[in-house]
Amino acid sequence: MSGHPALTALRDALGDALSTDPTELEAARGDYSGQRRAGVPLAIVHARSIEDVQAALRIATEHQLPVVPRGAGTGLTGGAMGGAGELVLSTARMTRILEVSAADQLAVVEPGVINAELNTALEPTGLFFAPDPASRAISTIGGNIATNAGGLLCAKYGVTREAVLGLKVVLADGTLMELGHRTVKGVTGLDLTALLIGSEGTLGVVVEATVRLLPLPSGSPATIGAYFPSVAGAAAASAAITAAHLRPAVMELIDEVALARILAHLELSERAPGSAYLLVQTDGASALAEAEQALAIIHEHDGAAALTTDADEGERMLAVRRAFHPAMAAAATVLIEDVAVPRSALPAMLAAIREIGARYDLEIPTVAHAGDGNLHPNFLFTGDEVPPQVWDAAGELFRAAIRLGGTLTGEHGVGTLKRRWLEEELGAPQLRLQRSIKAVFDPLGIMNPGKVF
Amino acid sequence: MSGHPALTALRDALGDALSTDPTELEAARGDYSGQRRAGVPLAIVHARSIEDVQAALRIATEHQLPVVPRGAGTGLTGGAMGGAGELVLSTARMTRILEVSAADQLAVVEPGVINAELNTALEPTGLFFAPDPASRAISTIGGNIATNAGGLLCAKYGVTREAVLGLKVVLADGTLMELGHRTVKGVTGLDLTALLIGSEGTLGVVVEATVRLLPLPSGSPATIGAYFPSVAGAAAASAAITAAHLRPAVMELIDEVALARILAHLELSERAPGSAYLLVQTDGASALAEAEQALAIIHEHDGAAALTTDADEGERMLAVRRAFHPAMAAAATVLIEDVAVPRSALPAMLAAIREIGARYDLEIPTVAHAGDGNLHPNFLFTGDEVPPQVWDAAGELFRAAIRLGGTLTGEHGVGTLKRRWLEEELGAPQLRLQRSIKAVFDPLGIMNPGKVF
Known part of the structure; x- marks a missing residue:
């Protein structure tokens, strides 16, 4: 174990929940984007409880140690990849379904519950959790919340934000915050539940979620x-x-x-x-x-x-x-992209993808959620590293989406891989505003630094 | 006109859009709660454009003048009531429907568009704007957004938050901010659109909204x-x-x-x-x-x-x-309340209302949106002022709702009338966090001071 002083404190507080196993650390460097961070993280905490998450964050704050929240590691934009000098804080082992209320059509879950496993558990009730990212068999509810995950059913059944009523979140200093409600409606103060959804681990760590269930279609x-x-x-x-x-x-x-x-x-x-x-x-x-x-x-x-x-x-x-x-x-290494445009711009976006592919001599097979205007252009290439011309082509593709009134990410998030285009979409004043809001939650800047912002 | 130095600057910048007409100022003291502020506001700006709103807020910032954003004044918790020394900033005259896109199933509207009038205009398209507060014939889309308005259709069709894709907002210093998307999905950075919805004019002034439309049921x-x-x-x-x-x-x-x-x-x-x-x-x-x-x-x-x-x-x-x-x-003066509980707690909440009514010797007729657990207990009394025992009973009712896992406001907002109970629901740490977020948007504290927080 390295000599970082925080590690001793973490070991004392967390015991076996702290791991410096090289295989685990190696895995935590990457995600399903196929990319990986240059360095290896210091350690990984496999939190078993809210208290574990609080203890880890209190110690991280004390030592100003950067923290990378992580679920199943199925993200596609590098948001949960841990690098040198960072502590990976995994909630993947917090897998209990704490409550299913058929009467209130809600479930209370720990963040490590796998999306599809929640739906399997719900089968006897005739209710379902609607967000259905393509990763549903392997991704966690916590990760779905961190990225405001979408999927195939969104045009009819909404994205993750519409399916979450309340959250328990641990902030950078270890404070536990209960946000939102068990009720369908509620307007008491600012909607911090919605603010946390899609914040990619930059504001806090989701440790419990009260999710809305819908009746299965007959x-x-x-x-x-x-x-x-x-x-x-x-x-x-x-x-x-x-x-x-x-x-x-x-x-x-x-x-x-x-x-x-x-x-x-x-x-x-x-x-x-x-x-x-x-x-x-x-x-x-x-x-x-x-x-x-x-x-x-x-x-x-x-x-x-x-x-x-x-x-x-x-x-x-x-x-x-x-x-x-x-x-x-099976054909090549793949960079999976994720733009969204107003539905009327779908043909124009498909034409732009074809034109960019021709100009860069790249194959960009594309699948689209046509009901909501979300396209996944896939860049095929050889080797492990994304070649520079692929990033150049992706950059043109993002700009084309923004020009068409769309966005550079519909449902995968910004992570590390799309940071450089964020300002083009948001503009400098909004980016400043977003950074100031992040600083309220995380004044030391230890929560997932280098992601999104 | 009073001698406040800001008024000269406002008159120069806004001309006829600035009014100090005593009848108008008197009306702006109150709302549909039946309550009114003790003092009379300094002036009212009837903004005709985004530029008017920006000019008013720039001058207000310069003079540290408190600003009360206001739509049609149909609120039920005092959120848009203007008091002594305050500038009322009304967007009620910004009534243009700027765009209806059937292909993208969205409309772009100015904030003063009346909810029902938007739906009338949409009739030929076979689409509708789903939020339907009981005030729909008289309340504005801007006001619906400020309070995250609900209504009768929410259990099936969602609240205002689910119906807004993007917003243009003017911040306290006059900066125009474009938030959100024209797309169904989008996860670029923090979801500030959702944060603004239900913020009751404490973070900025909504000057344009891109709202989602749904096909009318067949x-x-x-x-x-x-x-x-x-x-x-x-x-x-x-x-x-x-x-x-x-x-x-x-x-x-x-x-x-x-x-x-x-x-x-x-x-x-x-x-x-x-x-x-x-x-x-x-x-x-x-x-x-x-x-x-x-x-x-x-x-x-x-x-x-x-x-x-x-x-x-x-x-x-x-x-x-x-x-x-x-x-x-027709029977009495009415204080319309607005608690929400998990649906399974509806019988318990109805019993609590009856018990509180009996104990305080008050008549509390109640209507509930039973599909989503939102109850409107109405306190009947005589005279213009809410008697202290009605507030005491209302306080007990709010606490009962919170105890049952609910909230003190389902869809009307906090405004001035429920401020004193806010901390009981949110807890002190979350209230501090919310205030810090407000300070990012409004460092001088001029946006609707004394409301919500």
């Missing part, structure tokens, strides 16, 4: 898998579905470059009746009627499509979308 | 008017409707004391088959099927009920609920 979902001659046609069909005021639970668009790789990966290339894909799933009592309307719109837009309420057949249609990440990962 | 709503032998039975029925995972758009509960006054006011007393009332309205494609399930539950709970999809008959059922405020106002 009946069987109806699913449409539609092939189009071009992504422009698929985008036009998705816009027409939105314009018809249908509200699919899922509406996913896959562009030509991505679909070609997916079909090759699934060995389906010869059977595909088109070069771009639109997946639509409706749910609830009028699922079939809505899907029939959507199907008619797809046909009007030259889509070759099938509609099903059969679970297995629906699963085969979903499999095309689910194969996106495996197909990309 | 088909005709189905309405149930149900009479019960007691409010306990009505509350049990509403809990059972929620437990059955039905999601009525509207579910309003009226207790015995309130119903007796309403029926007398409507001259319907002899025909009512019960002493408490539950109004349920379902909407969307499965409105009738959901209402039939709700009706069966109501019958199981000894409710005498009728179900209709006829608009006129539905309107007659709604009329009982709509008559609540007129019936109370």
